[in-house]
Amino acid sequence: MFIEEKLSISQRHNYLSLIEEGIFFRAYNQSAYILNQYYHQDLKVISNVVKKLNNQQIVFCAFPKTQIKQRLPHSVKTEWGCELKGNFELSNYQDWFEHILSLDSDSTYIKNINNKKVNNDANSLKKQEKILQQQLSSTMNDSLVSPIFYNIQLTQQQLKFLYKWQRGNCLPIIMENFIESIKQQLPKN
Incomplete structure (x- = not known):
């Protein structure tokens, strides 16, 4: 066939x-x-x-x-x-489909990093994590000034990712793509 x-x-x-x-x-x-x-x-x-x-x-x-x-x-x-x-x-098929493609592009990105043997030592990853934490902290502090609530529905894939997520076991690019997939549900200002 x-x-x-x-x-x-x-x-x-x-x-x-x-x-x-x-x-x-x-x-x-x-x-x-x-x-x-x-x-x-x-x-x-x-x-x-x-x-x-x-x-x-x-x-x-x-x-x-x-x-x-x-x-x-x-x-x-x-x-x-x-x-x-x-x-x-x-109705959620297209979002799910694009999410699957983005997850696969993350693994392609990871394979490319491994193939090029980029120096991602522990210090480099710690620096990236620290920058992300500062950005998150800054964003959270900004939102504390004027709290706004949104009703966001997570897909099964997003829920599964959150359930299995563990600190330190995720490359920053994967976490960024996950956050971006949720951010797309927020209303445009």
Whole structure:
């Protein structure tokens, strides 16, 4: 099955579509979103660029076929894999998709740093962390003068990041991108 067919099947309205590929079921784009957001599957979502589709970016996740009844017991077998019909709201799909792409670009950034062997010794990281703490402290002090409250809804991915976050185990660029993703929800002044 060609990637165009897989993407077409995966974007059907009100369906979660799992494409059978070897020993795995793969979910692409909208189906990957439904699988992770509605069924709370803790699967690694990977992004990729499809050159034969004019460098279109896609995302996908997978799990072994042997786990289908555990993960999605009501799924129905099809000629190309499995599907599950439902009333799936996709209004947050684009934000989720862009967040996945930004997470992947963070790992690309990290790989590039490692490949170039940039000198990121402990002192350099401590300096960066100190600068970020000063900026945060300054911002917090400014907001204490006139408190303003916003209703911000975090995505499942953002909540998962916060839940797993530990001080010192995150590069500053990743934290900056996380904060930027939340900041985008704030009203423009």
